[in-house]
Amino acid sequence: MQxxxxxxxxxxxxTLKPLFEKTVFENGLTFVSERLAGYQSLSMGxxxxxGTRHERPSDLGxxxxxxxxxxxxxxxxxxxxIAREVDRVGGEFNAFTAREHTCFHILLLERDCTLGLDxxxxxxxxxxxxxxxxxxxxxxxxxxxxxxxxxxxxxxxDIFFEVIHPNHGLGKxxxxxxxxxxxxxxxxxxxxxxxxxxxxxLVFSVAGDISHKSVQRxxxxxxxxxxxxxxxxxxxxxxxxxxxxxQPQFWWVDRPTEQVHLVWGVRGPxxxxxxxxxxxxxxxxxxxxxxxxxxxxxxEKNGLAYTVYSSLTPYVxxxxxxxxxxxxxxxxxxxxxxxxxCVKKVKTKAMSEKELRWIKDNMKGTILxxxxxxxxxxxxxxxxxxxxxxxxxxDEVCRAIDAVTIDDIRRxxxxxxxxxxxxxxxxxxxxxxxxxTKILPGQLPKYYRT
Numbered sequence: 001m002q003x004x005x006x007x008x009x010x011x012x013x014x015t016l017k018p019l020f021e022k023t024v025f026e027n028g029l030t031f032v033s034e035r036l037a038g039y040q041s042l043s044m045g046x047x048x049x050x051g052t053r054h055e056r057p058s059d060l061g062x063x064x065x066x067x068x069x070x071x072x073x074x075x076x077x078x079x080x081x082i083a084r085e086v087d088r089v090g091g092e093f094n095a096f097t098a099r100e101h102t103c104f105h106i107l108l109l110e111r112d113c114t115l116g117l118d119x120x121x122x123x124x125x126x127x128x129x130x131x132x133x134x135x136x137x138x139x140x141x142x143x144x145x146x147x148x149x150x151x152x153x154x155x156x157x158d159i160f161f162e163v164i165h166p167n168h169g170l171g172k173x174x175x176x177x178x179x180x181x182x183x184x185x186x187x188x189x190x191x192x193x194x195x196x197x198x199x200x201x202l203v204f205s206v207a208g209d210i211s212h213k214s215v216q217r218x219x220x221x222x223x224x225x226x227x228x229x230x231x232x233x234x235x236x237x238x239x240x241x242x243x244x245x246x247q248p249q250f251w252w253v254d255r256p257t258e259q260v261h262l263v264w265g266v267r268g269p270x271x272x273x274x275x276x277x278x279x280x281x282x283x284x285x286x287x288x289x290x291x292x293x294x295x296x297x298x299x300e301k302n303g304l305a306y307t308v309y310s311s312l313t314p315y316v317x318x319x320x321x322x323x324x325x326x327x328x329x330x331x332x333x334x335x336x337x338x339x340x341x342c343v344k345k346v347k348t349k350a351m352s353e354k355e356l357r358w359i360k361d362n363m364k365g366t367i368l369x370x371x372x373x374x375x376x377x378x379x380x381x382x383x384x385x386x387x388x389x390x391x392x393x394x395d396e397v398c399r400a401i402d403a404v405t406i407d408d409i410r411r412x413x414x415x416x417x418x419x420x421x422x423x424x425x426x427x428x429x430x431x432x433x434x435x436x437t438k439i440l441p442g443q444l445p446k447y448y449r450t
Contacts, residue, residue: 020381020391021212025223028200032381032391033212036374042208043378044116045105046124049203049386050196052099053169053315054238058183061176062192064097065141065184070104071095072133074126079133082119089115097174100315101386107375110208117218120204124197125221125228134186142182145175152261153307153326156427159253160263160322164246164423170315194229201238205382207374243318248420252436253427259326260428264339266421268312268319269412271387276314277397278404278412279321283312284359285351285409286342287323291358293342294323302338304331316387321416329431333439336424346413350406364398 019035051063071093072079086093091108104123106116148154158173165171175181199222206215226232246267269275287294287310298308308325327335370376371394384392431439 017395018207018377018393019212020393022385022391023212023216025199025219027223027225027227028198029202029204029219029222030385031204031206031212031216031219032385033206033210033215034377034381035209035211036207036377037209039209039374040109041107041374042110042113042116042206042210043105043107043374044113044120045103045205045378045382046120047203047205047382047386048102048197049100049201050238051097051101052172052174053240054100054196055169055172055192058180059188059192060172060180061141061174062184062188063102063196064175065137065181066189066193066197067095067097067102067104068137068141069129069134069189070123070127072137073128073130074122075128076122076126077119082123085115085119091116093119099170099174103379103382105375105378110210113210113215114218117215121219121221124202127193129186129189129193131186134189138181138184141175142178145173145178145181148173148175152255152257152259152427153324155255156253156261156263156425157322157324159251159427160265160423160425161320163249163251163425164265164320165244168244169240170243170318190229194231196238198230199227203382203385205378205385207377207381243315246320246421246423248423250424251426252430253425254430255427257428260329260332260426261324261326262332262335262427263322263324263425264336265320265322265423266416266418268321268416269314270317270319271314272316273314273319275408275412275415277400278408279312279319279416281356281359281363281401281404282346282409282413282416283310283321284362285355286310286346288359288362293346294325294339297338297342298325298327298335302334304328304335304338314387329428329435332426336439343413343417347410347417350410353406356404356406356409360401360404363401367394367397367401 021033023031025031055062071082073082077085082093086106086108089108089112091106091112093106095102095104104120106120108116148158162171162173204219204222246265269279284292286292287308289295294308294310298304299306305325305327308323310321310323313320313322323339325335325339381391384390
């Protein structure tokens with residue numbers, strides 16, 4: 001073993017299965033790769049273990065702002081040169097910010113690996129944060145916020161997380177607010193960048209037909225003990241507040257929309273929970289597709305909505321199970337009743353073996369289909385490293401799904417869907433008090449948001 005490195009590898013008995021390898025450099029940077037034989041495409045990503053959850057109240061939106069700024073020029077390349085070099089080889093360079101991490105990823109051909117690694121290294125080590133670029137991108141982000149405000153489906157989810165996690169990082173909007181984005185300075189951006197974008201807080205992930213060692217050699221610039229602007233010292237974990245419980249309540253958000261956009265939600269399992277596979281199967285059964293219980297009841301049988309689905313969002317120490325539906329104001333009461341009926345049924349009546357087999361086949365099919373994508377595999381091995389600290393190949397995930405029983409589904413449903421624990425946000429035209437009383441007899445919304 002090379003001095004200064006920790007390495008491990010995994011390969012299945014079938015030599016056509018992907019080869020996984022991991023290296024932890026002396027400076028704390030983690031490099032994971034999955035070799036997929038026969039693929040021409042290559043996906044590479046830098047995952048930063050910080051997101052909206054780790055922001056100070058005064059820095060709201062800084063993680064997303066930084067995501068934008070790493071495309072805006074380095075000491076070696078202008079913003080245009082970064083874009084042109086990727087476009088020249090037919091590649092794609094993109095990024096996203098989440099509540100617990102930020103990711104920069106490049107998709108290109110294996111032959112262009114050196115270019116992709118050089119660009120990712122360049123933006124991590126040499127971004128300049130020029131003031132004129134910051135001001136230009138500030139305007140872009142303000143337009144992005146305006147776009148969300150005009151998209152009721154996106155906006156209601158943002159508000160839902162805000163009201164179930166008040167005064168907590170998990171409830172803050174990822175984009176920030178108009179006020180916070182307008183106040184963020186270059187000093188704020190540089191401070192957070194040097195504080196959070198340290199090698200010990202990064203996971204470098206690669207998937208495609210390329211050897212781990214060849215990429216490891218090319219990552220030599222990132223293996224330096226000292227990075228520009230970063231303080232020397234032992235690795236330190238980013239600090240964040242524990243996730244709060246979800247308080248049951250009903251909110252109505254006044255907006256002049258044609259429909260009422262509803263989000264119904266409860267607390268779900270965290271990313272590492274033993275119950276997460278049963279919870280994901282429960283999610284597939286309730287609102288995972290056109291044959292799901294909610295879709296059939298709300299859309300197919302009653303014609304109350306065009307869009308209805310459920311989601312499971314796990315975090316390090318918590319999670320959220322939510323249901324979304326868009327409907328007319330006069331159908332809100334019936335939609336909520338049908339949601340409760342579907343939830344009650346899965347708690348009290350055991351699903352059949354046929355239904356369980358269907359949702360297992362559905363989930364395994366989705367996983368196996370996505371495993372044919374280098375981007376999906378790059379993302380999967382990075383998330384497993386960040387949240388679980390280990391590699392989970394697709395066949396292990398499928399085995400875990402197969403191990404879930406009908407009793408597991410019902411037990412998890414009863415744990416998640418406890419009586420009087422749900423929170424509901426409705427976004428739409430403000431109804432009269434008499435209409436509200438019909439929707440929720442004996443319970444009025446906590447407040448209106450103007």
